[in-house]
Amino acid sequence: MKTLFEQTKLGNISVQNRFLRSATWENMTTEDGQLTDKLYKIYENLAKSGVGLIITGYANIVKEEQPNHGMMGIYDDSFIDEYKKLTNIVHNYNSKIIMQVAYGGTKTKFNLGKRIIYAPSEVAERSTNVVGKAMAKEDINYIINAFANAAKRIQESGFDGIEIHGAHTYLINQFLSPYYNRRTDEYGGSLDNRMRFLLEIYNKVREKVGDKFTILIKLTASEFFQGGLTFDETKLICKKLEEVGVDAIEITGNIHGKAKSMVGEVFDGYRIQEEGYFIEYAKIISNEINIPIITVGGFKNIDKIEKLLNETNIDFFGLSRPLLAEPDLIKRWKSGDRKAAICLSCSKCRTSKGNYCTIFNTCIK
Numbered sequence: 001m002k003t004l005f006e007q008t009k010l011g012n013i014s015v016q017n018r019f020l021r022s023a024t025w026e027n028m029t030t031e032d033g034q035l036t037d038k039l040y041k042i043y044e045n046l047a048k049s050g051v052g053l054i055i056t057g058y059a060n061i062v063k064e065e066q067p068n069h070g071m072m073g074i075y076d077d078s079f080i081d082e083y084k085k086l087t088n089i090v091h092n093y094n095s096k097i098i099m100q101v102a103y104g105g106t107k108t109k110f111n112l113g114k115r116i117i118y119a120p121s122e123v124a125e126r127s128t129n130v131v132g133k134a135m136a137k138e139d140i141n142y143i144i145n146a147f148a149n150a151a152k153r154i155q156e157s158g159f160d161g162i163e164i165h166g167a168h169t170y171l172i173n174q175f176l177s178p179y180y181n182r183r184t185d186e187y188g189g190s191l192d193n194r195m196r197f198l199l200e201i202y203n204k205v206r207e208k209v210g211d212k213f214t215i216l217i218k219l220t221a222s223e224f225f226q227g228g229l230t231f232d233e234t235k236l237i238c239k240k241l242e243e244v245g246v247d248a249i250e251i252t253g254n255i256h257g258k259a260k261s262m263v264g265e266v267f268d269g270y271r272i273q274e275e276g277y278f279i280e281y282a283k284i285i286s287n288e289i290n291i292p293i294i295t296v297g298g299f300k301n302i303d304k305i306e307k308l309l310n311e312t313n314i315d316f317f318g319l320s321r322p323l324l325a326e327p328d329l330i331k332r333w334k335s336g337d338r339k340a341a342i343c344l345s346c347s348k349c350r351t352s353k354g355n356y357c358t359i360f361n362t363c364i365k
C-alpha cells in the first residue's frame with residue numbers, strides 16, 4: 001500500500017510526501033515583481049508546515065508582459081539573489097521548491113493598451129475579450145529564449161526545478177488549442193504543429209539547465225468547450241512530453257472559479273468530480289505514461305486522496321486554496337487530525353491587497 005507521507009521521487013527531486021502546493025499567485029510582490037517580507041513569510045510557513053513540494057506563483061519571463069499585478073518576476077538576473085534567499089529558507093525545513101514560469105497573453109485585463117500582448121492568432125480570449133498580436137517568427141523566438149533564460153536563472157537561484165505553465169488559456173495553452181490557434185504556418189493546424197511552440201520551449205529550457213534539472217509541465221485536461229483542445233489531444237501531448245524527457249506533468253483545467261457548478265458534467269466522455277475535479281482524466285493519463293502525474297483541483301479530504309493514490313497511478317496531489325485557508329493543513333493531517341480541509345472553494349481569495357483567504361482571514365500582517 002502506498003502512503004501519502006512517504007519519501008517519493010519527482011524527477012530528480014526527493015520529496016518528503018506526496019503533497020504539492022500548486023502554483024498560487026499571491027499578488028504581493030513590488031511593482032517590478034520583487035519579493036516582499038510577506039512573501040518570504042508565506043513560503044516559510046508552507047515549508048515549516050511540511051508541504052513536500054511548493055510551486056511558486058507564476059513568474060513573468062519578460063518584463064513587459066505581466067498578466068497580473070503583484071506576480072513574481074524572473075525576467076532578469078537582478079532576481080537571483082532574492083530567490084537564493086527564498087530557496088534557502090524553504091530548504092532549511094526539508095521542503096522543496098519549484099518556480100512556475102508563464103507568458104500570460106490575452107487572458108488578462110491588466111494594463112491593457114500599454115503593451116503588446118502576444119497570441120498565436122487574433123482570436124479574442126473568451127473571458128476577457130482581449131485580442132493579441134499574432135506572433136511573427138521573431139516574436140516566437142524571443143519568447144522561447146525568454147523561457148530558457150528564465151530557466152537558467154531559476155537553476156542559479158537554487159530552485160529544485162521549473163514548471164512551465166502550459167494551461168489556463170495562457171499563451172502556450174493557446175498555441176495548443178485549435179480554437180485560439182488559427183495559424184497556417186508550422187505552428188498551427190495539426191496537433192504536431194500546435195505542439196511545436198511548447199516543444200521548442202521545452203527543448204531550449206532543457207538545453208540551458210541540463211539533464212538533471214527537473215522540468216514539470218502544467219497542462220489542461222481538456223479545454224471543456226466545443227472547438228477547444230480535447231482530452232484525446234491532451235493524451236497525445238502527454239505521450240510526446242514523456243518521450244522528449246519531461247519529468248512530470250500536472251493535470252489541471254481552466255475552471256477552478258466555476259468548478260463547483262460544473263461538477264457532474266461530462267466533457268470528452270469523462271465527468272468533472274467534486275473531490276479532485278480532473279481525476280478521471282489524470283487517472284487515464286497516469287495509466288498510459290510512466291512519468292509522475294500530479295493533479296490539482298478540489299481536494300479536501302485526506303482519506304479520499306489516499307484511496308486515489310492506491311487505486312490509480314497518480315503520484316502527487318496539488319492543493320492551492322486549501323493551503324490559503326489553512327497554511328498548516330499538511331502538518332495537521334500528518335499529526336493524525338484527518339478532518340477535511342476547511343476551505344469552501346468559494347474563490348473569494350483574490351483581493352487588490354493580496355490573495356489570501358478572506359473567509360478564514362489568513363492575511364499575513
Ligand SMILES: Cc1cc2nc3c(=O)[nH]c(=O)nc-3n(C[C@H](O)[C@H](O)[C@H](O)COP(=O)(O)O)c2cc1C
Binds near residue numbers: 026057100218298320
Ligand atoms: C489566488 C489564486 C492564484 C492562483 N495562481 C495560479 C498560478 O499562478 N499558476 C497556476 O498555474 N495556477 C494558479 N491558480 C490555480 C491553482 O493552482 C489551482 O489549480 C486551482 O486553484 C484549483 O486547485 P484548488 O481547488 O486546490 O484550489 C491560482 C488559484 C488561486 C485561487
Ligand code: SF4
Binds near residue numbers: 349
Ligand atoms: S476564500 Fe474561499 S476558496 Fe479562498 S481559501 Fe478561503 S475558503 Fe477557500
